[in-house]
Amino acid sequence: xxxxxQSPRHKVTETGTPVTLRxxxxxxxRYMYWYRQDPGHxxxxxxxxxxxxxxxxxxxxxxxxxxxxxxxxxLLTLESxxxxxxxxxFCAIGRRDRGQETQYFGPGTRLLVL
Amino acid sequence: QKEVEQDPGPLSVPEGAIVSLNCTYSNSAFQxxxxxxxxxxxxxxxxxxxxxxxxxxxxxxTAQVDKSSKYISLFxxxxxxxxxxxxxxxxxxxxxxxxxxxxxxxxxxxx
Numbered sequence: 001x002x003x004x005x006q007s008p009r010h011k012v013t014e015t016g017t018p019v020t021l022r023x024x025x026x027x028x029x030r031y032m033y034w035y036r037q038d039p040g041h042x043x044x045x046x047x048x049x050x051x052x053x054x055x056x057x058x059x060x061x062x063x064x065x066x067x068x069x070x071x072x073x074x075l076l077t078l079e080s081x082x083x084x085x086x087x088x089x090f091c092a093i094g095r096r097d098r099g100q101e102t103q104y105f106g107p108g109t110r111l112l113v114l
Numbered sequence: 115q116k117e118v119e120q121d122p123g124p125l126s127v128p129e130g131a132i133v134s135l136n137c138t139y140s141n142s143a144f145q146x147x148x149x150x151x152x153x154x155x156x157x158x159x160x161x162x163x164x165x166x167x168x169x170x171x172x173x174x175x176t177a178q179v180d181k182s183s184k185y186i187s188l189f190x191x192x193x194x195x196x197x198x199x200x201x202x203x204x205x206x207x208x209x210x211x212x213x214x215x216x217x218x219x220x221x222x223x224x225x
Binding site for chain 2: 033041042043045058090101102103104105106107108
């Protein structure tokens, strides 16, 4: 257990509304990630962070923004939600285990955009 | 071409069978290799990780990496119904910061 929580766990929203998902970690890890998981596509990286206020884009960043004002929190915002953003969103932290980089995932947020 | 290819299955085996799960990749810079297990409606759980080529064993699980063929495998011995899940392979390069995932193989072990 890497001490990762995500909130909310489930959300239903309407097209065009803003949505913010929160990821919280308790172990002070530098790297944090946001992924989305869709059938047939697997896990796709949206954005990641390598420190407070340091973020970068991933493979599918269009329509998403992130912020990290504290080490423990990484926020994902959908500025104007679209139906194509209906997905399961996972947060992950990067951790070095015995010299190897690994990632540990949170429980996920299921988002439905109507 | 995707960075990582994984047969989605589904794979269905009887209890006690040996299961072989595989991924191929195209980027020769990948050095770190991981297998995740994901139960339905849960987050991926790190199962095993290996660095570079070779084998690693952990209980009923064995991970193999063949860098010359760009091919990795996960073997499950004496499979159990509790092994029923989706298995994801993942890999990364020297920086280790960006991971590339397979789409997952769905496994069902029938009692």
